[in-house]
Amino acid sequence: MSYLRLLWIFLRIGVMNELAYRANFWVQLLQSLVSMGVALAGLAVIFSHTEELGGWQPAELVALLGVFFLMSGLIGALVQPSMQRFMEDVRQGTLDFTLTKPEDSQVLVSISEVRVWKFLDVVQGAALIGWALAEIGLQTGFMHAASFAITLVAGAAIVYSFWLVLATFSFWFIKAENILVIFQAVYSAGKYPVAIYPRWLKMAMTFLVPVAFAVTVPSEALLGRLSTEVFWGALVMAVVMVVGARVFWLWGVRHYSGASA
Amino acid sequence: MSAVPAIAVRDLSKTYEVPVREGGLAAALKSLVHRQTRQVEAVKEINFEVAPGEIVGFLGPNGAGKTTTLKMLSGLLYPSGGQCRVLGFEPFKRQRDYLRQITLVMGNRNQLIWDIPVLDSFERNRAIYRIERTAYQRTVDELTELLDLGPLLDKPVRNLSLGERMKCEVAAALLHKPQILFLDEPTIGLDVTMQRRIRSFLAEYNQRYGATVLLTSHYMADVEALCKRVVVIHHGQLLFDGQLSELVQRFSPHKTIVVELENEGSDLSVYGEVVDGVDGRVSLRVPKAETAQVTGRLLSEQAVLDLTVEDPPIEDVIEQVFAGV
Amino acid sequence: MTGLFDIYTTLFRTDLAVQFQYRAAMVIWLIGRVIEALVFLSVWTAVAESQGGQVGGFSAGDFAAYYIIMMMMGHLTFTWFMYEFEFRVRSGSFSPLLLQPLHPIHRDIAMNISYKLLTLVVMLPTMFLMVGLFDPTFNTPTWAVWAAVPVVLLAFLMRFFVEWALALVALWTTRTEAANQVYFAALLFFSGQMAPLALMPEWVQSLSALLPFRWMLAFPTELLLGRLEPEEVLQGLAAQVIWLGLAWGMMGLVWSRGVRRYSAVGS
Numbered sequence: 001m002s003y004l005r006l007l008w009i010f011l012r013i014g015v016m017n018e019l020a021y022r023a024n025f026w027v028q029l030l031q032s033l034v035s036m037g038v039a040l041a042g043l044a045v046i047f048s049h050t051e052e053l054g055g056w057q058p059a060e061l062v063a064l065l066g067v068f069f070l071m072s073g074l075i076g077a078l079v080q081p082s083m084q085r086f087m088e089d090v091r092q093g094t095l096d097f098t099l100t101k102p103e104d105s106q107v108l109v110s111i112s113e114v115r116v117w118k119f120l121d122v123v124q125g126a127a128l129i130g131w132a133l134a135e136i137g138l139q140t141g142f143m144h145a146a147s148f149a150i151t152l153v154a155g156a157a158i159v160y161s162f163w164l165v166l167a168t169f170s171f172w173f174i175k176a177e178n179i180l181v182i183f184q185a186v187y188s189a190g191k192y193p194v195a196i197y198p199r200w201l202k203m204a205m206t207f208l209v210p211v212a213f214a215v216t217v218p219s220e221a222l223l224g225r226l227s228t229e230v231f232w233g234a235l236v237m238a239v240v241m242v243v244g245a246r247v248f249w250l251w252g253v254r255h256y257s258g259a260s261a
Numbered sequence: 262m263s264a265v266p267a268i269a270v271r272d273l274s275k276t277y278e279v280p281v282r283e284g285g286l287a288a289a290l291k292s293l294v295h296r297q298t299r300q301v302e303a304v305k306e307i308n309f310e311v312a313p314g315e316i317v318g319f320l321g322p323n324g325a326g327k328t329t330t331l332k333m334l335s336g337l338l339y340p341s342g343g344q345c346r347v348l349g350f351e352p353f354k355r356q357r358d359y360l361r362q363i364t365l366v367m368g369n370r371n372q373l374i375w376d377i378p379v380l381d382s383f384e385r386n387r388a389i390y391r392i393e394r395t396a397y398q399r400t401v402d403e404l405t406e407l408l409d410l411g412p413l414l415d416k417p418v419r420n421l422s423l424g425e426r427m428k429c430e431v432a433a434a435l436l437h438k439p440q441i442l443f444l445d446e447p448t449i450g451l452d453v454t455m456q457r458r459i460r461s462f463l464a465e466y467n468q469r470y471g472a473t474v475l476l477t478s479h480y481m482a483d484v485e486a487l488c489k490r491v492v493v494i495h496h497g498q499l500l501f502d503g504q505l506s507e508l509v510q511r512f513s514p515h516k517t518i519v520v521e522l523e524n525e526g527s528d529l530s531v532y533g534e535v536v537d538g539v540d541g542r543v544s545l546r547v548p549k550a551e552t553a554q555v556t557g558r559l560l561s562e563q564a565v566l567d568l569t570v571e572d573p574p575i576e577d578v579i580e581q582v583f584a585g586v
Numbered sequence: 587m588t589g590l591f592d593i594y595t596t597l598f599r600t601d602l603a604v605q606f607q608y609r610a611a612m613v614i615w616l617i618g619r620v621i622e623a624l625v626f627l628s629v630w631t632a633v634a635e636s637q638g639g640q641v642g643g644f645s646a647g648d649f650a651a652y653y654i655i656m657m658m659m660g661h662l663t664f665t666w667f668m669y670e671f672e673f674r675v676r677s678g679s680f681s682p683l684l685l686q687p688l689h690p691i692h693r694d695i696a697m698n699i700s701y702k703l704l705t706l707v708v709m710l711p712t713m714f715l716m717v718g719l720f721d722p723t724f725n726t727p728t729w730a731v732w733a734a735v736p737v738v739l740l741a742f743l744m745r746f747f748v749e750w751a752l753a754l755v756a757l758w759t760t761r762t763e764a765a766n767q768v769y770f771a772a773l774l775f776f777s778g779q780m781a782p783l784a785l786m787p788e789w790v791q792s793l794s795a796l797l798p799f800r801w802m803l804a805f806p807t808e809l810l811l812g813r814l815e816p817e818e819v820l821q822g823l824a825a826q827v828i829w830l831g832l833a834w835g836m837m838g839l840v841w842s843r844g845v846r847r848y849s850a851v852g853s
Contacts, residue, residue, distance in 0.1 A: 023761070030764055038771045045781050049641050050633045178611045185618035189625045196632040198719075201624060277851070337681050339849045353849060360687040372682045376604045388596035389688045391589045 010111045028117035032069075032124050039065055039191060054196040059135040061193070064219040066128030067152075068191050071214045073121030075159055081113040083163045084180075087170045090256075106164070106249050129222065138224065147221040147231060154238035155214040161238075161245035162210055168245075168252040183209055190215040213237060265349070267441060267473040268311035268334060272343030275304040275329050275497075303329040305497040306343060311475065313440070316467050318488030318505070319477040326497040327477040328445055334475065335365045335443045347441060361390060364439040368446035371430055373418045379429045380414045383436060390437035397436065404432040408462055424455035431459065435466070442466075442474045448483055460486040481572060516552045517571045518545045523564040532559060546573075593688065597696035605697075605704050612705050616661075620712060623657040627720065630781065642785040648811075651722035652782055654713060655807045660779070661709055662738055663745040663802055665698055667753035668766050675756045675848075684845065691750060691841075698746065725812040733819055737806045740826040745802040747833035754837075757844035772797070778804030798829045 043065070047058045056064065086109045133140065140148075166179060186204065190211035194202050206212040217234050220226040278298040304326045311317050319327045332338040334345055336352035336359065345352060350359040373382040380401075387397045405411055408428045418426060431447070444463070448456040464487055467474055478484055484491055484505060491508055493501035501508055517536065520529070525541035532555050533547035547555045552570060559565060605612070630649045634641045644652065674680040683690045755765045774780050775790060777799035783791055794800040805822045808814050814822070 027761055027764055031767055034767050034771055038774065041775065042780055045786060046629065046633060048787065049785060050636045052636060053629070054632050175610065178614045181611075181614050181618045182621070185621040189621060192625065192629055196628045197624070198628065201621075201628075332681075335685060337684060337849060339846075355684065357687040360685055363685070365682070365685055367682075370678060370682065372679075374600065374604060376607050377600055381600045381603065384596055385600055388589075388593045389686050391592075391687075 006107065007111055011114055013114075025117050025120075028120055032120045035121075036065075036069065036124055036128070039068075054193045056193050056195075057136075059132045060219075060223055062135070063129050063132035063222060064193060064215065065191060066125045066130075066132060067219045067222065068125070068215045069121045069128060070125030070152075071155065071159070071218075072187075073118050073123075073125060074156055075163075075214075076121060077115050077118035078111065079160050079163050081115050082110050083167045085113045086167050090170045091174050105253055106246065109167070110160070110164070133222075136223070140222075144222070144224060147226060148218055151213075151218040151221040151226070151231065151234050154234045155210075155218050157238045158210045158213045158234075158241050161241035164245040164249055168249050171252045171256045187211045187214075193219075210237070210241075264312060266310040267313040267315075268309075268345070268347050268475070270307060270309050270330075270334070270343070270345045272306045272308060273304060273330070273333065273340055273345050274302070274306050274342035275326075275333060275338060276341040277301045277303055303497050304333070304340075304494075307494070307497075307499040309492055309499065309502055311473055313473050314467070314471040315490060316463075316474040316476065316488050318484035318491040319475065319494060320479070320481075320484055320491050321477075321494040322479060325494045327494050329497075330494065331365070331443050331445050331475065331477055335363060336360070337365075361437060362439050363441045363443065364434040364437070365443040366431055366434045366445065366447055368427075368444075368449035371418070371426060373426070373430055373433055375419050376417055378415045378417055379410070379421075379433075382418065382429075383414075383433055386433055386436045392437055396438075400436055400438060401432075404435060407465060408432055408458075424451050424458075427451055427455065427459065428462075431462070438470065440472055442472050442476075444474065444476045446478055447476065448478070448480060456480075456482070457486070463487055513573050514549055515546045515573060516549050517573055518547060518552070518556060518559070519543070519569045519571060520545065520559055520563070520565055521567040523566055527563065529559075529563075590692075593692060594696055597693060598700050601697050601700040602704060605701055609704070612701075613708060616705060616708055616712065619657060619661060620716070623653045623716075626656075626779065626781075627653040642782070644782060644785070645723065647721055647723035649782075650716075650720040651724050651811055652807065654716050654720070654722055655810050656779065656803060657716075658709065658713060659738070659741070659803050659806050659810075661705070662702060663742045665694075665746055665749040665753075667694055667698075667750055668755075668762060668769075669753075670694075671753040671756040672760065672762045676760065680848070684848075691837075694750065695746065726810055727812050729816070730809050730812055730814070730819075734806060734810050737809055737819070737823065737826065740823070740830055741802050741806050744798060744826060744830045744833050747830070747837040748798055748802075751833070751837040751840045754840045754844045757848045773799050773802075776800055777802055778807060782808075795825075798833065801826045801829055 040062070043058065043061055046053060047061075051057070053061060166183075169179075186209040189197065189201070189205060194205055194212045194216045197205065202212070213234050217226065217230060221231070277300070279301050281297045281299050307326075307330065319330065321327050329338065333340050334347055334352055336355045339353035348359065348362055350356060352359065373379065374385070383401060386392075387394075392400070405414065408431070410428060410432060413421060413425050413429060418429065421429065427447070435442075442463075447463075448459055451459070460483060463474060463476075466472060474487070476483065476487060488505055490503065491501070491505045492499060493508065501512075518533070519542060521542045529535055529543050529545060533545040533551075535543060536546050537544040545555070556568065556570065559568065627649055630641070630644070630653075631646045634644065634646050634649060639645055640648070671680075674683070683693070749769075752765065752769055753762075756762050775786070776794040776797050778794075780786075783794055783800060783804050786794075794804070801822065805826070809819060809822070
């Protein structure tokens with residue numbers, strides 16, 4: 001369990017680093033609030049013209065938005081900055097430091113950078129979810145909460161693995177960073193239920209940039225509208241991606257170290 | 262020599278306001294609303310004049326105020342006090358006619374465009390400075406010859422080595438045949454051969470076109486090779502303005518010999534002033550005139566593993582200058 | 587003026603050469619823009635379907651046409667200098683620009699236009715592809731296409747000056763993200779991107795007449811969709827001219843203040 005301790009150390013360092021720039025907290029707070037405001041205003045405009053969107057009620061869409069922010073916060077705080085730092089390191093050639101350390105390279109690379117204030121998005125998301133559940137008057141039983149938690153973790157694992165695969169590509173293609181633009185665009189499509197999109201975009205959002213698993217699926221679990229097939233599908237997908245990403249990563253590392261030797 | 266000076270600086274000062282950051286959450290929150298600052302005097306009432314065609318070296322350690330002075334003279338910063346005139350203009354007004362007659366080259370910054378051939382970057386400058394085409398072509402040919410740019414002109418800047426890039430940067434900066442050259446650490450990061458190359462080019466350029474050159478550096482070698490006149494700046498104040506030979510003679514009459522012996526613990530004080538002795542490496546300060554003699558004696562009388570002769574670092578010279586004021 | 591013409595042609599030439607080398611990144615950027623348009627398109631199509639086929643005078647086909655044209659208008663008028671300037675100041679590459687006998691805005695205009703010319707090569711076929719996929723309804727009268735030429739030109743210039751002024755915030759602070767975010771939020775709602783302005787609440791519509799955003803995007807889009815009467819177009823043109831003047835004035839003011847501040851503080 002030394003990896004947990006390692007994670008804790010990195011988190012603490014990351015937090016202390018950020019705390020030195022206290023202004024960042026206020027900037028991030030403002031940005032998070034503006035994002036939330038804009039998204040909610042958008043929903044308000046939409047629901048001034050209709051009562052449901054793609055089979056989802058207004059409060060349900062707020063819950064979806066909450067899960068969206070929750071996931072954004074988790075990814076934006078840890079996964080994204082670390083992966084971007086990694087891709088930068090590959091480009092600058094400073095990666096060798098990480099690879100020569102005794103700890104597992106994947107772990108080190110994954111927790112190398114923390115943006116603590118991004119957790120504000122998580123708090124924001126949770127608040128939205130809380131409000132939405134109260135609005136709907138949904139009774140969250142244990143099974144409910146459990147399936148939400150499980151699909152959330154699965155979703156996070158899937159997104160993390162996606163990022164890892166993307167990062168691994170930069171061993172060969174230094175300009176892999178450009179793909180981030182597409183990631184951002186497709187991910188922001190996840191603010192709305194996947195059902196409203198044309199088929200090919202739905203496919204892309206499920207298998208290419210897995211935002212469907214990150215946002216829509218956990219939201220469906222939360223709201224009790226998740227089918228069993230999708231639930232198990234998400235779990236299988238998570239396992240496949242985590243294992244696959246790791247195998248690809250190890251292969252990439254071996255290839256990279258071999259190349260520069 | 263009653264000619265109008267190319268550069269005239271009188272009581273020139275520059276003071277910055279620097280934010281003061283305290284620790285603690287309360288102070289941080291307060292600082293978001295009301296920022297506390299303190300004054301930093303980067304340049305304090307300096308005075309000097311430069312005649313057209315002179316090459317003047319600005320010496321001083323990092324943070325002395327050299328770059329700040331240069332930025333004020335080129336027009337990037339406006340002075341907090343005093344005045345400066347370059348070619349009769351007030352630099353900070355950045356009038357077009359002024360900008361067309363000056364150039365600023367900063368050692369570690371590149372203005373050439375990374376992805377296209379050098380010649381294309383030159384073309385952009387030709388257009389921006391509105392250089393007449395035949396004059397431009399002639400200048401390009403001259404600079405190509407002086408700097409050996411022939412094989413480089415067609416290559417994208419990213420394919421050039423650091424030294425090659427610096428040559429091209431310097432050339433690009435001179436396409437409009439400026440009368441005043443401001444050079445801020447132009448040889449920083451370059452290898453010795455390239456440093457020498459750039460220096461000899463600048464000397465040649467000054468000879469041929471009579472351009473006035475203001476050069477800052479913390480490499481003594483830059484100044485020694487190019488400048489008859491040096492201005493020493495330390496803590497924003499002008500400490501010395503005169504001939505280089507005078508400066509060297511007055512303030513660094515010594516050389517340092519660093520010698521590594523087989524048998525540690527020998528007493529070398531008979532050869533010169535022992536400045537430092539760590540792990541068998543002894544530093545000796547000897548008067549310049551005696552350097553060759555002492556070196557010879559050490560080599561013949563001691564079991565020497567390694568021996569180097571060094572100039573005292575510029576900081577030491579400056580300290581001497583400062584101490585002498 | 588021949589000097590300026592020579593400057594622009596030289597800048598164009600070299601900018602095209604540089605940008606062509608980053609064509610992969612350009613294509614990827616375009617994909618992002620297409621997806622963005624698709625999101626709005628899909629949302630409003632879903633709303634229309636839930637309301638029996640149309641909402642606020644827009645059918646699914648109308649929304650498709652709206653967002654395809656909006657995507658093109660967005661592409662023709664957008665700038666990125668609010669990010670570029672932050673980088674320039676931070677990396678110190680802004681100072682050399684100040685010492686050249688040319689207002690830096692010219693380089694940026696040239697860079698912006700050459701980028702759009704290059705990406706138009708991919709944007710146009712993409713637009714046709716989307717027309718094929720989404721079956722939009724177009725009712726554009728011929729005169730509107732001609733009127734679109736000055737309208738789009740004015741929209742481009744107006745938006746350029748406004749966003750260049752926004753970019754200059756970098757001369758005061760490194761924290762440009764907040765200002766940028768507020769700007770883009772306002773743009774989203776008042777320019778007709780979030781929803782066609784006719785579908786927005788009354789107060790948004792009134793306010794948007796007073797702000798520049800509508801004249802940047804919604805106005806040219808509605809014109810090209812044949813949704814405007816000639817006199818509305820003339821009124822819109824007048825608004826654009828006024829805003830162009832205001833934007834240009836504001837940009838000049840922010841520039842001189844910004845440079846003064848930058849020269850006081852240094853890089």
